[in-house]
Amino acid sequence: MATKAREARDWELFVDWCASMGTNALPTTAEVIADFLTEFPAPMEAQGRRVRAIRKAHENEGVPLALPTDRRASVLREGPEWASVPRALAQLPTYGHPKVLEAVIRGRRDGWLIVLVGILGLSRNEARLLEQTDVELFPRLAIKGHPVPRTDPASECLACAVTRWLHVAGAASFGFRNELLDVISPIGIDPAAHDCDIGLDGVWRQANTLLPWVDRHGWVSADPMSSRSVSATLAHRQALGPVAEIRAYVAPTGGRYEHATMNELADAYDDVDTKVAAMLLHLNEILDESAEVLDHLKEFDL
Structure with a gap:
């Protein structure tokens, strides 16, 4: 991966400078x-x-490196004006229709980030550069050896925050939009059900990075977020706001869209938007014509 190559160059630079x-x-x-x-x-x-590359070289050789390891830096905010970790998780959008794909992908990624930093105490760099081999699914869910417990309710569950992201990380990395839309669809979702009870496929293990950028269309980058964006994202997510509501949508029975995919529903929504816009334009034209007629009538004192 590109990150490993950069770390190798950083280590070589340090070795040459020391020599x-x-x-x-x-x-x-x-x-x-x-x-x-x-x-x-x-x-x-x-x-x-660079520091990470030096630390990793020492770890690979089994040589201790005496560096400060304040894992709970001031990245996470505390106090009554900030949302706690459970509240921040509950505020995140995790399901939605195609129109909110970008918001849901960001919400799931940010839930993952909140757990990494707020619960496991990883530094910004450790969170950014986390690798698939750092995630253990069996016999328990753990990240870098730290267990991630299942907690209640489901909206605040730490294990759910992790698996919600892993369920979409691979598909998002490869641009599999249909798979993404199926996972985030609110149809048939029970808000009280735990996502961590749903099995994971192995696609997430092939993702370019586990903490990517997400653009305004819901596409993710091949490179991890920057340390600065990690801090900004955590501050944004800890701002107190309303708890995200997951409506218990029921799959439609019968009708034109009974077996429609989420992409087909998205196209249908776009068609409706287009027709509504045309109707509004026509309505405005009628109102303009009506105003002209009234003006003419006023001229004749009618």
């Missing part, structure tokens, strides 16, 4: 890393990636 300075690259110290980062200034995202 030129006559110091050891492995093991190293926090002071040496600080000097290295000062010598090669870069955006915070790149600097974080």
Whole structure:
């Protein structure tokens, strides 16, 4: 993956710099890393990636690296003016019709992010660069060795927040719109049911990244979100708002669209929108003509 290649280059840069300075690259110290980062200034995202590459090299060799590990940084807000983790999860849109695909994909991704940072205590970089091998499904759901419990109600369930995202992560990564629309469809959904009870396929393991950007059309990127966007997203999701409502839609019986797919329903919605717009335009024309007739009648004092 591109991220691994960048980390390899970052490690090689650090090794070359240490050799030129006559110091050891492995093991190293926090002071040496600080000097290295000062010598090669870069955006915070790149600097974080460099530190991660150095840490991973030490872990691979079984060599301890004494660096600060404050996993619960000030990324998550606390206080009465901010939504708690359960409330933030309950506020997220997780189901909806095709018109709100982008909002639902973002909602599911952000629920995943909230669990990673707010419950598991991962740093922004750890969340951004999480890999499929870090996620364990059996015998229990765990991420980087940290168990993710099932909690009630379903709208606030930590395990559900994880599986809701994994159910769409692969399809979103490959642009499988039909599969996405089927998963997020509210038809037949029981709001009290737990998503974590539904089995996962293996498509999510092939996703380019588990924390992608999502554009305004619901398409996802091949690269992870930036650290800055992670912070901004968490702040946005912790703003107090109404709890998301999942209507218990019932699948229609009979009629023209009884067996329609979500894409076919979306096309039908577009057709209705077009017809309504044409009707409104025609109505405006009639009103304009009526106004002209009234003006003429006024001229004759009728």
